[in-house]
Amino acid sequence: MKIGYPCINRGIGCTANSTFRLANYSPDNLVNKVTNNLACLKKILEYNVDNNLLFFRISSDLIPFASHPICEFKWQDYFKEHFSELGSFIKKNNIRISMHPDQFVLINSPKEEVVKKSIADLTWHCEVLDLMGLDDSAKVQIHVGGIYGDKESAINRFVRNYKKLPQPIKRRLAIENDERLYSVKDCLSVSEMTKVPIIFDSFHHSCLNDGQTMREALGLIQQTWNKHDGIPMTDYSSQQLNSKVGKHTEHIDIKDFRKYIKRTKGIDFDIMLEIKDKEKSALKAIKAISA
DNA sequence: AGTTGTCAAGCTAGT
C-alpha cells in the first residue's frame, strides 16, 4: 500500500503546475513554464521519496495547452531527456504515478467534437507517461461522463468510443466512480464491457452508492485490475464539516482514516488523499498506517 | 503588496 497526494506540494516552495493564459501563448512561454514545472516535479518526487510517499498524481497543467490547436511546439522532442530522466527516478524509487484530466474530458459525449478533443487530451497525458517509460500501472483516470438524458445509451456510447481508442490510451485509462451520476455499480457494468479498471473513490462512494460497504465496493473493483495494471488505485477524502455535502476536507480526519484502513484490512491498494493541505495530511496518513 | 475577477474546454439541475 502506497500513500500519495495530488499535484501540489504546499511546503516545498515551487509548483509543477504553473500555467499562463491562452492569449499569452508563445513557444518561449511554454518552454519556460514547462522547464520550471519539470524541475519542480523532480523536487516534489525527491521530497516524496524522502518521506515514503510513493504515490503521486502529476498535474494536467504540467504542459499547458498541450492538446490545444495553438500548441504546435514539439514539446515531446524538446523535453525528451527531461522526461526520460524523471522516469528513471520514478522507476528506481518504485513510485506509482497517476494523472487525472479534468471535467472536460468526456469520451461518452454525444458531440463528436467533444469526444475528439477529449481523445487529444488523453493522448498527451499518455505521451508524458510513455516518454517517462512507465509501465501500464501508471494510470490516467477519468469519470464515465454525463448522462445526456439516458444513462443506458450514455454507457453504451462510452463503451463504443472506448473500443475505438488507440492502444496507448487504452493501456492507461481507468474510470472512477463519481458523487452524482455513476456509482461503483455503474462503473462495474462499464468495466464488464470494456475491461477498463475502476479507481475506487471512497468519498464519492459515501455520496452515491448502491448499498455496498466500503469493503464490499473495494472487493468488487479489485477484480477489474489485472496484474499488469498493478494493485488498485483509490481516492480517499472525507466531508468538510459544516459545509455542503461533497466538499473535500481541509485536513485529514485521522480517526476516519484509521477506521477506513481497519475496515478494508487485507485488501492491498494505493491511496490518493484528495485533501486540501496535501502533503501535510499525507504525512499523517503514512504515519498512521506505519504505526 | 494585496485584492479580486477571470480563465480552453462541459454537464446537470434549477429557474
Add this chain to the structure above:
DNA sequence: ACTAGCTTGACAACT
C-alpha cells in the same frame, strides 16, 4: 432558454 454551480488554483489586472 438561460445560468449558477460544480471545484479549484493561479494568472493577471486592478487597487
